[in-house]
Amino acid sequence: MAEYVVEFGKDGRPVEPDGRLDAAAFHRNHEAIAAVLLPYLTGKSGDVVEVGSGTGQHVVDFARRFPDITWWPSDLNAAHLKSIEAWRLHAGLANIRPPLRIDLSDSDWCPEMLDGSGPGKLLAVFCANVIHIAPWRVAEGLVAGAGRYLRSDGRLLLYGPFKRGGKHTAISNAVFDSSLRERDPEWGVREVEAVEQLAAGVGLGLVGVSEMPANNLILAFERRS
Ligand SMILES: C[S@@+](CC[C@H](N)C(=O)[O-])C[C@H]1O[C@@H](n2cnc3c(N)ncnc32)[C@H](O)[C@@H]1O
Numbered sequence: 001m002a003e004y005v006v007e008f009g010k011d012g013r014p015v016e017p018d019g020r021l022d023a024a025a026f027h028r029n030h031e032a033i034a035a036v037l038l039p040y041l042t043g044k045s046g047d048v049v050e051v052g053s054g055t056g057q058h059v060v061d062f063a064r065r066f067p068d069i070t071w072w073p074s075d076l077n078a079a080h081l082k083s084i085e086a087w088r089l090h091a092g093l094a095n096i097r098p099p100l101r102i103d104l105s106d107s108d109w110c111p112e113m114l115d116g117s118g119p120g121k122l123l124a125v126f127c128a129n130v131i132h133i134a135p136w137r138v139a140e141g142l143v144a145g146a147g148r149y150l151r152s153d154g155r156l157l158l159y160g161p162f163k164r165g166g167k168h169t170a171i172s173n174a175v176f177d178s179s180l181r182e183r184d185p186e187w188g189v190r191e192v193e194a195v196e197q198l199a200a201g202v203g204l205g206l207v208g209v210s211e212m213p214a215n216n217l218i219l220a221f222e223r224r225s
Pocket residue numbers: 002004005006008023026051052053054055058075076077080102103104105127128129130133134138
């Protein structure tokens with residue numbers, strides 16, 4: 001169990017009576033994120049797990065845009081799991097499954113990934129804004145699980161701020177990094193190269209780096225042939 005999980009999704013609209021949280025960042029970023037996912041997911045079917053889904057707003061947006069894909073949101077925070085389920089019911093989309101409780105610091109992720117009651121081999125794993133607000137072992141568990149559960153043409157898609165070549169890509173990211181580390185010395189903006197090294201350890205290679213608004217990146221990993 002991860003010790004430090006921050007509550008998220010309280011900086012947007014007030015919490016709805018059914019538990020739906022709203023994250024201001026979702027409204028700013030979802031179009032740009034979906035545009036990058038488009039070439040990876042268009043025309044595809046299968047199971048995609050979103051880890052650290054937070055409010056659950058992204059998964060609803062993805063499920064609308066990619067109706068042939070079955071979406072499996074997840075988180076480990078109780079308020080977030082409630083919000084995800086509330087957004088799922090509110091959206092009424094048949095291609096979103098109830099949220100799984102996945103703690104990425106466990107490389108098995110959750111029993112459902114192993115016992116056949118969860119998704120099959122994955123078309124993709126999507127993870128936004130998690131690994132810098134969590135200890136490094138969360139990144140390790142994320143990548144280990146992706147290496148294990150992705151199908152042969154599957155991809156790990158990772159959104160967030162990253163350092164490149166040992167340097168921050170913007171002063172605002174450096175300031176953010178310091179504030180994260182002050183809050184918890186185990187947190188911090190991660191290096192693309194460090195994540196790449198983790199991925200290489202499970203046979204995944206970096207195939208795409210997309211520059212996103214507000215100095216974020218989307219890293220795309222796939223199996224090395
Ligand atoms: C900053 S929020 C991002 C939420 C969402 N992905 C987004 O970008 O809108 C970080 C999320 O990671 C989740 N999280 C933190 N530690 C985790 C862990 N060990 N395993 C799975 N999720 C975790 C938190 O509960 C939270 O929902």
